[in-house]
Structure formats: C-alpha cells, structure tokens
Amino acid sequence: xxxxxxxxxxxxxxxxxxxxxxxxxxxxxxxxxxxxxxxxxxxxxxxxxxxxxxxxxxxxxxxxxxxxxxxxxxxxxxxxxxxxxxxxxxxxxxxxxxxxxxxxxxxxxxxxxxxxxxxxxxxxxxxxxxxxxxxxxxxxxxxxxxxxxxxxxxxxxxxxxxxxxxxxxxxxxxxxxxxxxxxxxxxxxxxxxxxxxxxxxxxxxxxxxxxxxxxxxxxxxxxxxxxxxxxxxxxxxxxxxxxxxxxxxxxxxxxxxxxxxxxxxxxxxxxxxxxxxxxxxxxxxxxxxxxxxxxxxxxxxxxxxxxxxxxxxxxxxxxxxxxxxxxxxxxxxxxxxxxxxxxxxxxxxxxxxxxxxxxxxxxxxxxxxxxxxxxxxxxxxxxxxxxxxxxxxxxxxxxxxxxxxxxxxxxxxxxxxxxxxxxxxxxxxxxxxxxxxxxxxxxxxxxxxxxxxxxxxxxxxx
Ligand code: ADP
Ligand code: MG
Numbered sequence: 001x002x003x004x005x006x007x008x009x010x011x012x013x014x015x016x017x018x019x020x021x022x023x024x025x026x027x028x029x030x031x032x033x034x035x036x037x038x039x040x041x042x043x044x045x046x047x048x049x050x051x052x053x054x055x056x057x058x059x060x061x062x063x064x065x066x067x068x069x070x071x072x073x074x075x076x077x078x079x080x081x082x083x084x085x086x087x088x089x090x091x092x093x094x095x096x097x098x099x100x101x102x103x104x105x106x107x108x109x110x111x112x113x114x115x116x117x118x119x120x121x122x123x124x125x126x127x128x129x130x131x132x133x134x135x136x137x138x139x140x141x142x143x144x145x146x147x148x149x150x151x152x153x154x155x156x157x158x159x160x161x162x163x164x165x166x167x168x169x170x171x172x173x174x175x176x177x178x179x180x181x182x183x184x185x186x187x188x189x190x191x192x193x194x195x196x197x198x199x200x201x202x203x204x205x206x207x208x209x210x211x212x213x214x215x216x217x218x219x220x221x222x223x224x225x226x227x228x229x230x231x232x233x234x235x236x237x238x239x240x241x242x243x244x245x246x247x248x249x250x251x252x253x254x255x256x257x258x259x260x261x262x263x264x265x266x267x268x269x270x271x272x273x274x275x276x277x278x279x280x281x282x283x284x285x286x287x288x289x290x291x292x293x294x295x296x297x298x299x300x301x302x303x304x305x306x307x308x309x310x311x312x313x314x315x316x317x318x319x320x321x322x323x324x325x326x327x328x329x330x331x332x333x334x335x336x337x338x339x340x341x342x343x344x345x346x347x348x349x350x351x352x353x354x355x356x357x358x359x360x361x362x363x364x365x366x367x368x369x370x371x372x373x374x375x376x377x378x379x380x381x382x383x384x385x386x387x388x389x390x391x392x393x394x395x396x397x398x399x400x401x402x403x404x405x406x407x408x409x410x411x412x413x414x415x416x417x418x419x420x421x422x423x424x425x426x427x428x429x430x431x432x433x434x435x436x437x438x439x440x441x442x443x444x445x446x447x448x449x450x451x452x453x454x455x456x457x458x459x460x461x462x
Pocket of ligand 1: 114119120121152155281
C-alpha cells in the first residue's frame with residue numbers, strides 16, 4: 001500500500017508533462033499528498049491563493065491523473081495545511097532551549113533521510129563530502145565558512161542536513177535554516193522591534209547551516225543582518241556552512257563585505273554526478289525502497305538522466321508508477337517509453353513567439369506594445385517589461401541576447417537581471433503569481449495556430 005504522498009508524487013510526474021513548465025513550477029511544485037479516504041484525495045498547497053487557484057483550474061486534471069494511477073474515480077481537494085503537519089517527520093535540532101527562542105527556530109527540522117549514510121560519494125562530490133564530514137567533526141576549525149554551490153538537485157540540501165545530523169550526534173548545537181526563512185524571521189523581528197533578540201538567538205549556535213543563501217541577493221537589510229550574525233559567529237570560531245545555486249562572486253547585488261567574508265573559507269562546487277555515480281545512486285535507492293528492477297533498466301536510466309540526482313529519482317519514481325499503472329513488468333521497453341516522455345527537452349515545450357508575448361503583456365497592462373520594447377521607465381511600464389522578459393525566457397526559444405534585441409537593444413545582463421527579479425519574486429508574491437498566470441492563460445488559450453505544438457499530448461498546456 002503506497003502512501004498518499006507517494007501516489008501524488010507519481011501523479012506530479014505525469015502532470016509535469018501535461019502542463020507547461022512555468023505553471024507547474026508556480027502552482028504544483030510545492031504541493032504534497034496528505035490523505036486518500038472515501039474517494040477523496042486531499043493535497044496540501046503552500047498558501048490559500050495557490051490552493052484556490054488549483055481548486056478552480058486544476059482539480060479535474062488532477063482527479064483524472066490520480067484516477068489513472070489509483071484505478072477508480074477520485075475527488076480532489078486542495079487545502080492549506082497547518083504548520084504543525086508541514087513540519088512532521090523530521091528531527092528537532094539539538095538546540096538548548098533558552099526560553100527566548102522563537103518556536104519556529106526551535107522546531108527547525110532536518111530531513112531524516114538526508115544523512116551521510118544515505119549520501120553516495122562519487123567523483124563529482126568526493127571533495128565536498130570530505131569537507132562536510134570534517135566540519136561536522138571539528139566545527140569552526142578547518143574550513144570556515146564552508147560555501148557549497150551547484151545546480152538544482154545535486155545534493156546541496158542533503159549534505160547540509162547530513163552535517164546537521166552528524167554534528168548533533170557529536171554533541172554540538174546546530175541551527176539549520178533556509179535563507180528565505182531567515183529573511184522571514186528577520187522581517188518579523190523588525191516588525192516586533194526584536195532584532196537584537198533575533199541576532200542573539202543565532203549567535204548561540206555552534207554550527208549555523210544556511211540553505212540557499214542566494215535568496216538574499218538584492219535584499220539589503222537581510223544582508224546587513226546576515227553580515228552581523230556571520231561576524232559574531234565567525235569571531236567566536238563557530239562554524240558557518242552555506243549552500244547556494246551560484247558562487248559568491250556571481251551573487252549580483254551582494255554587499256562587498258559579505259562577499260569577501262563568504263570567499264574567505266572553502267568554496268566547493270558540487271557537479272552533477274557522473275555515469276558511474278548515477279548508477280550507484282539508483283542501485284542504492286532501489287535497495288532503500290525494496291524495489292526489484294533489472295540492472296539493465298537502471299543502466300538505461302543512469303545513462304539518459306544526466307542532469308542531477310533529483311531528475312534521476314524522479315525517473316525511477318515515474319517508472320515504478322507507470323509499471324504499476326499499466327501492470328507491465330519493469331523491463332527495458334517500459335523504461336525506454338518512460339524516458340521518451342521524460343526527455344522531452346524543455347526547449348521543445350517553448351513555442352510561443354516573443355512578439356505575441358509582448359502584445360499579450362501590453363494588452364494585459366493596458367499599454368501600447370511599443371512601450372514594452374521602448375525606453376519608458378515609469379513603474380507600470382517597467383513592471384510590464386520585466387514580466388514580458390520573464391515570459392519570453394520561459395515560453396519562447398529566444399536567448400537572452402535575442403530578447404535584448406527585441407527590446408530596443410538592451411544588453412544581455414539587463415535582460416538577465418529582469419528575468420531573475422521576476423523569477424525570484426514569483427515564489428513569494430501571490431499578486432505577481434496571479435498576474436503572470438493570467439497572462440499565461442491568455443498565451444496558451446489564444447495562441448495563434450502556427451505557434452501551437454504539433455503533438456497532441458504535448459500541447460496540453462494550461
Ligand atoms: P539541491 O539542494 O542541490 O537542490 P537536494 O539536496 O535536495 O538537492 O537533492 C535532491 C535529491 O537527490 C534528494 O532526494 C537527495 O537525497 C538526492 N541526492 C542528491 N545527491 C545525492 C547523493 N550523492 N546520494 C544520494 N542521494 C542524493
Ligand atoms: Mg536545496
């Protein structure tokens with residue numbers, strides 16, 4: 001019997017192919033399956049806005065997809081889940097409660113699966129694995145700070161939590177927090193005039209593990225707070241470990257003092273795993289989940305799914321789900337079929353013309369299309385232009401320079417800056433999510449015929 005979340009994960013695998021990537025990332029990425037009882041499948045969404053949107057737009061597609069997997073009619077409900085349940089299943093950090101600690105920080109969880117034991121070491125991560133073990137044993141002494149960077153799904157968070165588990169086992173006090181959560185807590189502290197108390201909480205840690213530090217890019221006040229926290233800990237020989245999707249020198253608007261602090265320790269890049277490591281990772285996952293899959297099939301998956309470990313895990317989950325769904329045996333043929341679906345390149349899904357995107361965005365904001373490509377810099381036009389850039393990157397095949405050319409010859413870095421601004425903000429700003437989603441609806445429903453996908457299955461964008 002599979003858990004509701006396992007079933008939902010399998011459904012997500014299929015939905016990822018059925019709807020456009022931006023829609024998937026905006027609405028579905030953060031959802032989890034909670035329960036399946038009396039024909040109703042309950043799925044948790046991160047906030048009320050997302051839950052309402054999903055109930056209005058995606059309920060029937062989700063129900064159909066789930067029905068295919070479960071093998072019977074299903075009613076679907078998207079709900080917002082309380083923080084208590086969201087945090088379940090993890091370990092409490094070994095943080096000495098001092099009464100003044102906010103309940104959120106006290107409750108920081110480490111994923112129990114993200115341990116050194118479960119981390120497969122290969123050519124691409126040998127150095128960082130050794131460094132991570134080192135800081136968990138003798139924090140603050142060898143590599144401080146330890147800055148881990150790499151693309152998505154390569155194991156940064158896994159390693160960070162592994163350091164946390166090992167350090168706790170070694171009797172150290174650990175705080176593990178994402179840069180986003182750090183920022184949210186900090187903003188709350190400012191609102192309640194408790195910034196000093198906030199800083200003191202962090203200063204007591206022997207190890208501070210900060211996930212996705214690139215999040216503070218462009219957030220001046222948070223950077224100031226990170227800087228002071230960093231200095232206080234560093235001067236007291238406490239260990240700081242950070243993960244990021246890019247090296248410190250590429251975090252665009254990072255305060256110079258902070259950048260040089262980040263660069264003063266060890267900076268290590270985790271690369272996507274090589275073929276041999278990918279195969280070992282798959283074999284380990286198969287063993288962990290007590291699955292029976294021929295080595296030949298695993299080899300095929302390892303050969304084709306190259307980008308990162310998350311993709312590798314996703315492929316395995318989808319393969320198992322597909323085999324269960326169709327009753328087929330897990331052989332080479334089924335694996336090839338699943339891979340053919342998985343390996344539709346992102347670029348293939350991008351078919352909307354930039355002109356059409358500009359017209360649609362201009363129309364949405366009620367401004368002439370020329371102003372999107374022009375030089376006007378009032379707030380409304382700038383915002384519309386940034387959204388147009390974001391959508392041109394997500395939905396068309398244009399490169400950054402080509403997008404720049406379309407916009408009166410703006411350069412590559414200006415375009416990238418606008419894109420990153422929206423890409424980041426869209427994760428936290430419900431109003432922006434709504435604007436972008438409405439424009440996408442228009443793009444996908446009124447797209448001129450010559451822009452539409454040829455294959456029926458792939459054109460099922462929302
Ligand atoms: P990142 O933080 O770099 O985006 P994660 O740490 O979330 O990536 O890893 C993505 C998934 O891949 C997780 O389920 C993680 O357990 C798994 N994973 C990554 N690297 C390894 C590894 N070397 N061995 C085993 N599992 C791994
Ligand atoms: Mg991560």
